[in-house]
Amino acid sequence: MKRTVAGLWLLWLLALASNATAAPPITLHLAGDSTMAAKRPEKRPETGWGEYLEAHFRKGAVRVDNRAMNGRSTRSFIAEGRWQALLNTVRAGDYVLIQFGHNDQSQDKPDRYTPPEDYQRNLARFVADVRARGATPMLLTPVARRRFDAQGRVLDNHGEYPDRMRALAARERIALIDLERRTQAILQEAGMDESRRLFLQLAPGQHPNYPQGIEDNTHYSPLGAQRTAQEFAAALRASALPLAAKLRER
Known part of the structure; x- marks a missing residue:
């Protein structure tokens, strides 16, 4: 009996020691547009791929803080104070995933349009700000829209x-995940018809949020968001970043 109690006592002490030395989860901060953002109930089933990101990491290894927002460009993300608000939460050892481009190129929308030179300067600012806090910036090219030629x-x-x-x-030796090329490959493999399932494509009456139906070739369905998050995880796994070690086993 004494040996059993002593054994249990030792196991408890070891568990306490393990918990005390376990590394706290790092935070993945997401800065981006609607294709990455979490969605409001009235927008479902539209889904941002960032909503599925945390599921690709070991439990407790990371925490995702998704600050991506519909309709934002690098310029409007800065102007609205969203970048500074994100930056205020960044700690050494964190990662900041930066995905913009969809809205920066929208010349017909002056509230968000960002000329290419300014876009690049804004990205450089993001990178410098993140590095100044001892965190790691990651640049993500914008995901592909569903557009095919004849x-x-x-x-x-x-x-x-x-x-x-x-x-x-x-030029600056920044970690880059080329989501544009990777999602283009996904669309090409799926083809013109099957790729519809990856996007917000609904017939009239199919969903109460879209009684007239919708044919959206930019924003994801849950399936498309899942597939893009999987592609990000695959790209990360193939990289030399320490963050890859925190991914779940396949």
Whole structure:
């Protein structure tokens, strides 16, 4: 009996020691647009891929703080104070995932349009701010829209913006996940018809939030969001970033 009690006591002490030395979860801060953002109930089943990100990491290894917001560009994210609010929560060892481009290129929407040169400067500012706090910035090219040509080939539709991000990442040695090219490959593999399932495409009367139906080739369905989060995890796993060690086993 004494041995049993002593054994239990030792196990309890070991558990306490393990908990005391376990590393606290790091935070993944998400800065981006609607394709990444968490959605309000009235927008469902529209889904941002950032909503599925935490599920790809070991339990308790990371915490996701999703600050992405519909309709935001690098310029409006700064102007509205969203970037500073995110930055105020960043701690050494954290990661900041930065995905913009969709709205920066919208010349017909002056509230968000950002010329390419300013876009690149804003990204450089984001990177410098994050590094100043001892955290790691990651640049993510904007995800592909569902657009095909007459031959069924996926079209580029972000102009020079992704290349501006790629050039900055190469020059400043910033971690880059090329989600544009990866999601283009997903769409190409799925094809023109099957790829509809990845986006917010509903027939009239199919969902109460969209009684007239909707054919959206930018925003994801839950399936599309899941698939993009999987693609991010695959890209991270293939990288040399320490964050990859926190991913769940496949």
